[in-house]
Amino acid sequence: MADGIKDKVAILGMGCTRFGELWDKGAEDLIVEAFQEALADAGVEKKDIQAAWLGTCFEEVNVGKSGIPLANTLKMPFIPVTRVENFCATGTEAFRGACYAVAAGAYDLVLALGVEKLKDTGYGGLPDFGSVMGTKNRFLFPNMTAPGAFATMATRYFSRYGVAPEEGKAALARISVKSHHSGSLNPKAHLKKEITVEEALKSPVVAWPLGLYDCCGVSDGAACAIITRPDIARKLRPDPVLVKAVQISVSSMEELSFNEWDGTHIETTYRAGLKAYEEAGIKNPRKEISLMEVHDCFSITELVTYEDLQISPRGKATEDVESGFFDLSGPIPCQSDGGLKCFGHPIGASGLRMIYEVYKQLQGKAGPRQIRNPGMGITHNLGGVPYFSVAAVTILGN
Amino acid sequence: MVGITGYGVHIPWNRLDRRLIFGALGWFNAANAAYTRGEKAVASYDEDSLTMAVTAGLNCLGERERGKTAGLFLATTTPPYKERSVAAIAATALNLPAGVRSVDFNGSLKAGTGALLAGCEAVAENGGEVLVCAADCRLGKAGSAQEYLFGDCAVAFSVGKEDVAATFEGFYSTTHDFVDHRRLEGDLFDRTWEERWIREEGYAKLIPEVIAGLLQKYDLQIGDFAKLIFPCPFDRVQVAVAGKLGATRDQVSPALMAEVGDTGTAQPLLMLAAALEDAAPGDRLLVAGFGNGCDALIFRVTEEIKKIKGLSGFKAGLARKRQLASYEKYAGFRHLLDLETGIRGEQVAFTSFPVLWRERKSVLALCGVQCRRCGTPQFPYQRVCVNPRCGAVDEMDEYCFAGKKGSIFTYTADHLAFSPEPPAVYGIVDFAGGGRYWFDFTDFNLAGLQVGMPVALNFRRKYADLARGVYGYFWKAVPVLEQGVDLNG
Numbered sequence: 077m078a079d080g081i082k083d084k085v086a087i088l089g090m091g092c093t094r095f096g097e098l099w100d101k102g103a104e105d106l107i108v109e110a111f112q113e114a115l116a117d118a119g120v121e122k123k124d125i126q127a128a129w130l131g132t133c134f135e136e137v138n139v140g141k142s143g144i145p146l147a148n149t150l151k152m153p154f155i156p157v158t159r160v161e162n163f164c165a166t167g168t169e170a171f172r173g174a175c176y177a178v179a180a181g182a183y184d185l186v187l188a189l190g191v192e193k194l195k196d197t198g199y200g201g202l203p204d205f206g207s208v209m210g211t212k213n214r215f216l217f218p219n220m221t222a223p224g225a226f227a228t229m230a231t232r233y234f235s236r237y238g239v240a241p242e243e244g245k246a247a248l249a250r251i252s253v254k255s256h257h258s259g260s261l262n263p264k265a266h267l268k269k270e271i272t273v274e275e276a277l278k279s280p281v282v283a284w285p286l287g288l289y290d291c292c293g294v295s296d297g298a299a300c301a302i303i304t305r306p307d308i309a310r311k312l313r314p315d316p317v318l319v320k321a322v323q324i325s326v327s328s329m330e331e332l333s334f335n336e337w338d339g340t341h342i343e344t345t346y347r348a349g350l351k352a353y354e355e356a357g358i359k360n361p362r363k364e365i366s367l368m369e370v371h372d373c374f375s376i377t378e379l380v381t382y383e384d385l386q387i388s389p390r391g392k393a394t395e396d397v398e399s400g401f402f403d404l405s406g407p408i409p410c411q412s413d414g415g416l417k418c419f420g421h422p423i424g425a426s427g428l429r430m431i432y433e434v435y436k437q438l439q440g441k442a443g444p445r446q447i448r449n450p451g452m453g454i455t456h457n458l459g460g461v462p463y464f465s466v467a468a469v470t471i472l473g474n
Numbered sequence: 475m476v477g478i479t480g481y482g483v484h485i486p487w488n489r490l491d492r493r494l495i496f497g498a499l500g501w502f503n504a505a506n507a508a509y510t511r512g513e514k515a516v517a518s519y520d521e522d523s524l525t526m527a528v529t530a531g532l533n534c535l536g537e538r539e540r541g542k543t544a545g546l547f548l549a550t551t552t553p554p555y556k557e558r559s560v561a562a563i564a565a566t567a568l569n570l571p572a573g574v575r576s577v578d579f580n581g582s583l584k585a586g587t588g589a590l591l592a593g594c595e596a597v598a599e600n601g602g603e604v605l606v607c608a609a610d611c612r613l614g615k616a617g618s619a620q621e622y623l624f625g626d627c628a629v630a631f632s633v634g635k636e637d638v639a640a641t642f643e644g645f646y647s648t649t650h651d652f653v654d655h656r657r658l659e660g661d662l663f664d665r666t667w668e669e670r671w672i673r674e675e676g677y678a679k680l681i682p683e684v685i686a687g688l689l690q691k692y693d694l695q696i697g698d699f700a701k702l703i704f705p706c707p708f709d710r711v712q713v714a715v716a717g718k719l720g721a722t723r724d725q726v727s728p729a730l731m732a733e734v735g736d737t738g739t740a741q742p743l744l745m746l747a748a749a750l751e752d753a754a755p756g757d758r759l760l761v762a763g764f765g766n767g768c769d770a771l772i773f774r775v776t777e778e779i780k781k782i783k784g785l786s787g788f789k790a791g792l793a794r795k796r797q798l799a800s801y802e803k804y805a806g807f808r809h810l811l812d813l814e815t816g817i818r819g820e821q822v823a824f825t826s827f828p829v830l831w832r833e834r835k836s837v838l839a840l841c842g843v844q845c846r847r848c849g850t851p852q853f854p855y856q857r858v859c860v861n862p863r864c865g866a867v868d869e870m871d872e873y874c875f876a877g878k879k880g881s882i883f884t885y886t887a888d889h890l891a892f893s894p895e896p897p898a899v900y901g902i903v904d905f906a907g908g909g910r911y912w913f914d915f916t917d918f919n920l921a922g923l924q925v926g927m928p929v930a931l932n933f934r935r936k937y938a939d940l941a942r943g944v945y946g947y948f949w950k951a952v953p954v955l956e957q958g959v960d961l962n963g
Contacts, residue, residue: 198817218900218914224888232884235925283888
């Protein structure tokens with residue numbers, strides 16, 4: 077078996093813009109802001125960057141296809157820039173490309189940057205899926221949206237585990253309340269207000285059983301990482317963060333076409349988690365993980381991710397939610413930066429934003445959200461829908 | 475011996491109580507109070523004459539082997555495409571063989587009986603089976619009498635030489651340029667002449683004329699018929715015609731105006747289907763169509779009727795209904811109101827016809843494949859088996875999901891997705907015998923939906939791209955009746 081990339085790659089610097097409905101900023105502005113913060117953080121110059129990976133998803137309302145928008149915006153001429161896209165896991169996909177290039181010895185210092193400008197469409201939610209799923213699937217796929225696709229998992233979860241809808245919605249509300257608390261402590265978050273379980277339960281239904289407060293923010297933003305070898309990183313700063321694992325799992329769509337998937341979990345998350353734990357040498361995630369940033373595009377996604385990443389037993393995640401296990405003050409804080417729910421979800425940037433939070437926490441620089449003595453952090457970035465998805469998991473440590 | 479071997483009916487789920495029309499528009503034309511009795515069947519926002527014809531055709535054919543079908547004759551005066559054969563789309567959707575002969579019948583309301591007659595003649599001449607469909611979805615202008623009278627419906631008959639349930643015994647036709655109503659190219663609505671003239675010079679004279687011609691041609695008496703089936707939107711005129719013919723009231727088949735409405739080309743065929751539900755072997759039936767002249771056909775019911783009675787979906791279709799809550803909802807469905815869809819609703823991905831041509835079996839006929847090695851049915855078409863433990867490549871046989879029973883694996887009601895009738899409801903369906911896929915749902919009672927509920931797949935209009943002149947079609951899941959009980963009620 078291959079060795080994997082544990083401890084072969086370090087994060088030297090990171091940048092992340094404020095996320096939100098940034099009507100006065102284009103994707104190019106966001107690229108510049110995230111990159112300048114990362115350069116300052118890493119203590120290197122632009123000319124030191126040898127190659128770059130750009131992650132964007134919806135090119136129609138963003139910077140367009142190819143690597144050129146990054147090279148053009150940052151005026152980074154004639155280096156290799158690769159544009160990647162893997163649905164909402166795009167940000168982690170850009171990070172993975174950059175890590176592999178350094179681990180392979182092809183380059184010493186590279187950039188992974190994710191950006192998305194979503195608020196130029198004229199309506200709420202993500203852009204139309206009919207245009208992004210291929211010319212064939214527009215004939216065959218229902219007229220769906222992301223909240224609807226994930227809501228079907230909540231319907232199934234409640235049905236399978238015999239959870240009354242009111243009871244299930246209350247558990248989901250508890251997840252959002254927790255993330256809003258963390259978001260309120262984060263100056264870069266899109267949504268910075270605390271909410272109550274009662275408010276969440278009273279919010280208008282978006283896609284039954286999910287209400288407004290079960291859905292993440294749709295935001296503009298950018299985040300990036302400068303990646304190098306650990307030996308170089310240690311010369312440049314005392315506290316680089318090491319990559320322990322990067323894994324991606326992509327569905328063959330058997331969940332949707334073969335009758336075995338139970339509809340209450342995300343298979344790619346489970347598989348990517350298994351491989352990441354193996355790569356990082358983690359035997360008991362519930363004991364060894366200090367903090368999590370998971371892809372809480374919807375509250376139900378966060379709930380099943382607790383189970384898929386083997387933190388909570390199957391069907392029992394609601395018990396951990398109720399006990400405060402994932403609260404900022406709990407044993408494994410989840411979404412200490414507010415998560416997609418409150419930090420926001422500019423698609424291409426989200427995977428790198430999660431890594432940014434874990435990076436800051438591991439360096440002890442998370443301000444009022446700082447977790448005491450974190451050891452290893454995990455990020456989980458998910459693209460697609462529950463029945464065909466791309467899951468990306470990273471594990472980071474000192 | 476040539477005749478009817480099977481039949482299928484599709485009555486749309488929606489009904490509009492005619493008093494609602496009067497409530498909305500009675501102020502504009504108070505004389506329409508005369509038309510407020512009963513209700514009319516209304517195609518849903520995702521139905522048109524094509525989709526209804528396919529559903530009736532599927533009800534008729536069921537899972538029968540399609541290889542025997544040599545022709546598809548489709549009659550409608552409201553084809554969604556003026557050019558692009560609706561019969562050809564229906565033949566593909568019904569998974570009929572490529573060698574089928576398809577013909578579109580239109581131009582007059584007697585196109586329905588015309589197609590049935592042509593079907594009988596084609597089978598007599600060439601053998602095989604012909605599927606005859608008639609469907610209409612006509613619009614009356616807001617505030618017009620036609621808005622009250624017109625209903626939407628589709629009927630299908632299979633005509634063949636084996637297992638004949640009603641033998642075709644003859645016909646007589648007349649042709650007259652009697653302009654009771656008309657529609658110019660580009661017109662959305664029928665224009666009509668004074669109703670008194672249509673009743674007295676039209677129905678009351680031209681129907682007796684064709685029936686008299688038929689009796690004379692075959693030397694028959696009116697008393698030789700168990701049922702006289704002819705369309706007439708005016709009950710009084712129907713009674714008067716019967717009197718003129720020397721027929722009893724019992725002989726005249728009800729026109730179903732209070733239940734369904736005047737369904738155009740489909741009307742005489744709908745009445746024939748209704749009559750077959752109650753017919754006894756030996757009964758002789760006279761079916762007439764009316765529209766710029768008349769057709770009259772004779773059918774003689776055989777013992778075979780006992781085998782196919784009740785399978786058409788006529789009685790179930792009459793029973794399974796929901797009342798539209800308002801006239802405005804009907805007006806929205808039929809685009810009589812220009813509703814604000816929002817920017818999301820305006821977005822339609824372009825349609826590639828080469829893609830549709832390659833994928834026509836999946837898109838239009840809901841055909842997937844079954845793996846020869848592991849037996850797994852799968853949708854859509856795959857070259858590599860989806861079963862993770864199989865691995866077969868190019869070992870697939872065609873497998874059609876259209877007539878298979880399904881059950882709801884999961885679903886949601888989505889208020890963000892654009893829908894002409896929000897919320898958009900969709901989910902995953904598991905098929906009996908294997909196979910799973912996700913579909914839009916339609917014709918459901920939201921509060922009654924449940925995981926595990928049985929569904930059938932219906933051919934529906936998926937989107938309209940009017941800027942590029944395209945209607946897109948696919949299949950949607952509809953909760954079904956079980957043992958006569960609407961589980962979704």
